[in-house]
Amino acid sequence: MKMPTHIVAVGGIVEDHQGNVLLVKTKDGGWVFPGGQVEVGESLTDALIREIKEESGIDVKVGHLIGIYSNTGIHKWYDGVTDVPTKVMLDFVCEPMGGELAVSDETTDSRWIPKDEVLEFITADAIQTRYKAYLEHTGDIKYMDYLTHPTFQIKQNRSI
Template sequence: MAMPVHIVAVGGIVENEQGEVLLVKTFHGGWVFPGGQVESGENLLDALIREIREESGIETEVSHLIGVYSNTGMYKWHDGVTDVPTKVMLDYVCRPVGGELAVSEETSESCWTAKENALNMITSAAIRTRYQAYLDFKGQVAYMAYETRPEFTVSVTRHI
């Protein structure tokens, strides 16, 4: 029996002292909060700090976990060939500790925006839903299972 294959990813909602959040504009997904895949042998927090730095130029400190998500839909990657397995994503709140806004191979823009304005910029249904969980956070971690293809469909939602 083959071992199951999952992608583990982390997302960071970076809040500055002015009440703004960090967003990056990706080539495939438009405006999102930064994050990405955890590399083999890398711990979750180091992966998140690395991804935020790579995508935005901002150095961060991880504060607390706010959401756990699974995208159970199998679909083809942007290349149209590679199968994307189930993804498990963990979202954290972070705070900036240095760096300057920058772009990367994955991002064309990065910016600070008012916390309440971010939903107007984010177009991905999954990212919007996860960002809304951040806005609604009251101390209990959100859990959600969803599929993004062919359309965004939530199958489980609760707090843990």
């Protein structure tokens, strides 16, 4: 029996006390809120703390879960060759605890953006949709199943 392959990833909406949200500019995907893949043997929160620090230079405290997202479409990676399997992403609200803005091998810029201007920076439909879920968060957890290729399509959208 072949075991299924999924990518598990985490995203962090980091908002400071002045109402700014942390964004990073990736080399391949434009402006996003920081996050990434959970490594083997790593907890979700440890992965998120590590990814945010690596991508932006900012130390965070992970708060509450706000969304669970499934990208159930299989598509090619930026290299045009590698298949990207189903991805499960969990978004958390985070609080900045220190550090200095920086870049990494994956990012070319990191900035604090006023909360109401973030959508002017984010161009990817899936990331915009997940950020809008943060803006509309009322305490429930959002679950969404979507495809990103060939075009963005929401298959399921509900609260859990």
